[in-house]
Amino acid sequence: MLSANHLDYMITDLALYRFYTSTTICLPDFGIICPLKNNLEVQYHDINDANTLHSLQLHPHDFFVFQTGLPVTLIPDDMCIYLMIRLNPAFLLNLFSADRFSSLPVCHLASQFWAETLYAILNMSHLYVTNKEKNEFQIISNLYNTLDSFFPPVVPLKKSSQLRHSEKRKELILSYIENHIQDTFRQNKTARVLGLTPQYLSAWFQKNFNCTFSDYILNKKIEAIKLWLRYTSISEIEIAEQFHFKSVDILQNAMFQQCGLSLFQYRETFQKKETLSLPDSGNKLPLSPYYDELLSTNLTHTPSSTDIFPVEEDIHKISHKSVRYCPNSWKYLLNMGYAYQFNDNRMQIQLRKFQKEVHFKYGRICRLLDLTTLHSINHTTRYGFENIFLLLDDMLQLDLIPFIELGYKHAKIHFQFHETQILTMDEEVCSYYDKLIQILPDFLRACCNRYGIETVKLWEFSVYYDFIEEYEHLSTITFRQYMDYYQTIRSLIKSLVPEAKIGGADFNIFLPFELWEDKFRTLQDSQITMDFITINAYGGVMTDSEIHLSLDSDYMSNKIKEATKLINSYYPSIPVLITEFSFCYTSRNYLNDMIFSSCFLASFLIENMHLVKGMGYFTMSDLSVSYSDSWNLFFGGNGLFNYIGIPKPTYHIYKFFRELGTQIIGHSSDYLITTDSNYHFQALFINYVHINEEAAYDIHNKKLLDTPEQLFAHTTPQTLHIQIEQAVPGTYLFKTYTVNAFNGNILSYWAKCSSITHLSKQDYETFEQLAQPGINLYTKNVSSDELLDFTVHLEPSEVKLILIDYIEN
Template structure:
């Protein structure tokens, strides 16, 4: 049985829809940007989607080699800074027309007050032994960037202080008071360099999030800190069941997540001086682990479509974690499809969720229709762009059909008129590289031919038809299989064609 619904869009309809899908994307630690495969995956993402900013960990971790020390002939220790790798990374980002959303962390080992680390690559998560040295490092880095890339450019890069300090794994003992000290001193140091920098926090995730947001704003009020924006993270699965290298998860109902995000909006708006302040979700995905097979599926793509349709309601931006699978929090992955966070699997293979982002990035215009399973916008030229998705919570469901009557403009008086309806389909039948990889025997090391085949199987199905208008209206019927996402365009067809050419005759009709 197919579930059907029909809608008619009125001529002057305007519906609120804040679509900032391409503002920011996540990445693994910054040092990974020195790898060729990383750059190839980011280039693919930028070519198809075109994100404005990129955020990741490890700016000050030792593999970036920025913070150094030496002892002079009098036995006095001095700090010095090495920006060689930073320049390589920033040059590569800017060459792809993407700019950093700077996350300040983790702690250089030589500066750290302790030995606690996180991840396979051992990012130090302890406070600085000397806060003056930390602030000097932050200032020296910003001044170097401004000198190299220009003040007007660099002051536009948002800055976030640390990552998930409410979790003891990311900030020693999840010490709130110590984090607030870090934030206040870092904020002041940045503004001393240039007051135009926009600085935010506390970049919390999950645990006691309401308490942390409220206490953070109370602290800013008490210390007269004019924080520029608030940041937090957003994940939507239950605790994983671990089997071998993998974590299997159950999705949460989307409304639970939206309700949790609303609490942050409500808390901020309860402070008169912070009311209406921007919220940036600097990480979001379904699961919070980098070995979750759900990330590679069409189900993930359909679920994320629902997220992208609503996250802009209360947040200025929402950064998917991450653009690609060159990522090492739990070590180097064993296979190309290992449940990594990325939109792109290793080997340069787009996952279904990649296309969800591509489709929403193309969804620019005036919103004329919006439900829990579809969004349609009208462009200035009178054409339409839309997305319909069929999200399932347990992986199974029924096909859906959504019909739309859309008013078409620009048809000369007295002409019946035609429209072109273009669709791009991503579902378990038409665009499912994971299924293809499984059918191949799940090879852990892909040959050139296997990569080529998987890339072919990772493209949307493109279809098109010409259809006569009825009373100036285009009738569009979109069928979506379970866990599917369908993008469509509807445009008026202008009369044309070569003398003597008859398409119907060519195809035998």
């Protein structure tokens, strides 16, 4: 499945057609038609009354928007040239509220368009047909800006300033539910988020809607699901998962009780596959030459002084018109380490703390079946899984879905720029796989008996292959042997738990993409099926046979973009997961312990979370890479916690992302601004500074302990002036959390300690307090101009989260 913010997910087709005679089309997408030469008559029957025929005359640069499954007859006036854009209904449903989606006007006259809007749409099309891969992000930006022309916001009867206090509260409650309708709702949590008591919220729904909170949520979910059934082809099972129903049967019963139809019957009412009819591809025109002529002659646009609102260069205007969905891929995967490490109670404590504060979806655990025990019963060997169940019980109680890494994977640490194996495996690779295949059926049956197949079918299994060892000619197993084992493992799991997802194989961005393509062709030739493809991403590069950290600040993001594009070219419908990523691939580098890594992490998540389905930072805890050389509070380990459980700066980045809203209204390389409603805004700011050549080649970067400025590129403080439009007039509380060299980072304090071998309770509490981000509070007023205006000052290597909440009128 493509990422929700991938261009091919948004626009399913864009082309230019020439027609001489009438034709009827019926699309599986939302269609937009714009005549560019001569007039075009459009005829269609009313969606709610088949006996009513509508007829519209479109002139050049008028736009006609029509829904999924609606037959439309196009009657050209002489020869007509028209542009057709097809948009994925799922993309639109995630982008707009149900009310806004349902209020779609079908005809947009050129005379009512702003010149910039028309120009932007056609320019976006020009970029798309010229080179959509190269211009992807510019096209997406144009697309978001122009969609508001087709999906105008629903205008309330009264302005927020005219609403009584009870009406504002009603708007706040209902808008929160609308914006989070796909989430799991719990009355206590919802009340806490809204600043209410559960008792008040319960009584409020009884008074206003004569129903319980749960019944209202269920009804609103069903209303939203009806749109997904009506306009998309997404399966009923996927829709049930998307809206957090425990099973499709529960959703089926709720649907039937509300409208007397099954999910399939409701979809069939609107979607009839036999009526689908696409335009004849033989009528497509050569694209780029026509657009070049069109844009250079008819639509050359020079904005006048009245077209553009005069602003200062450093002002960033943030508008709700450019809203888009904020992906959750950043919290898809929590790397927990190797199974044997969870014998350490500190690991369990850190896991509980992190999951409580951030709440990841999947927990990735490596070599789980190594915890299998053997028992001799009546002279027969039986497998025992009691140690595994202790770990799985903890994960499931924390609402973590197991992501089980299978395969022969060494437990390694990186002392310098080479790997040192610290966990010796006695068996050969092939014998390990043979034993794994022997244990796996009994393990899955035991899990289904203990947790139920409905739980186990949600688990994901990834079969690892070490491409780096193969590349360095150290591997004792070939890729073809790996494929045979993968197929066997997949068949075993699918035979017992058909719905479980199985994938692999951890391609590494360090390796040439020619090697990737060779493996993809091998997989395709062997007809290997994967439910997802996994990749690893680290900042290591090789120059002149020497490995070092990359000096290019965009190295990893560019590699991810190239990798996902390559994977999508071979497997366009398979999700991509970044199962491991970090800038430092060595686990003895002090860059991992300081503010640099938190700035990198924030920047990486912002730049890449829309490209993949999920990603997992490596790793949760320094305990997973502790060794005889690491009995210090910090030792350059690449975890989010140090080994005694004190959060590192990177830990706070995940907490910051947890606070972000569901809709992105502002996005650049320096910030991400989100919202849940006109009353709440969240803004994340970064002043990222990359390493210099000295740091790139240094083995441990110990200079960070006394002269950190010597390891980074020269930069200056940054000031951003932000203006958020359409804010509700009144007073807002600004709560700023800061992570920098002096806040949320104890590396400098630790370096000054005379002894850290044994910390007293008071020492630990002091360090824990120093590890917290700095907090600052202030208020600002918004007047009737509905402009929320504020300035953010960022020192080099600093991250700030600003939570902005409406508090009073």
